Amino acid sequence: MQRPFVHPAIEDITLESVLYALADPTRLEIVKKLAAGACGMNCSAAAPADLPKSTQSHHFQVLREAGIIRSERRGTEVVNALRCAEIEKRFPGVVSAILKASEKAKKR
Amino acid sequence: MQRPFVHPAIEDITLESVLYALADPTRLEIVKKLAAGACGMNCSAAAPADLPKSTQSHHFQVLREAGIIRSERRGTEVVNALRCAEIEKRFPGVVSAILKASEKAKKR
DNA sequence: TCGGTAGTTCAAGACTATCGAACTATTGAA
């Protein structure tokens, strides 16, 4: 069937769903990887190794529907990128503070 | 039975559980009310009206175990207060950005 | 056209949330 990707408009993004999406360790990991890499990344590259593909797919869907990432089909793969600028505009400081905090939490 | 309250030490608070706790609209509401009031508040006052008491109790437990609030029994009631300063130290900007964003999201 | 790669969909079992009912603890009044 392969439904087309749905991305919420910036004004439809809710704080709750952003927090919900980032509250999962696996998804936070994905977001951190996307933030580290300059441009888009396919799903397998951004997801932790050994994560079952169906689970991967589910997490990317959650991130997409929360408005955190934008996904685009490029042939056989899907290129995912953070919607940094947009989210920063809608919820200033939120995602950047979370990413900064998670960096610090890792190295100690 | 009435078990004593358990509060995590500041260094045991994880970013994931903080985000998880705040991702729920009801809990975010509670945190906002606590942030607005200067000092501690009992559960019924901080929770949205008409929330069943058992659900209330559950949400306060989640907030407490995530390290976001500190609860203390005062006679028949429980006084809850945000652990603002501690969390701000552990995850700078995270909770304050979330509270600020949720304020803005409400009025529009 | 065939095989491989990348990801999606579906269904089932495991897990989690909500809420009513029964309970505990404390206070204040009779």
Added chain:
DNA sequence: TTCAATAGTTCGATAGTCTTGAACTACCGA
């Protein structure tokens, strides 16, 4: 001291959500 009221807690059942394997689709290269 006893009793009722108040403020929360605990338990159990139902309803909803997450994770994952299996089967599937879509695209590319040989």
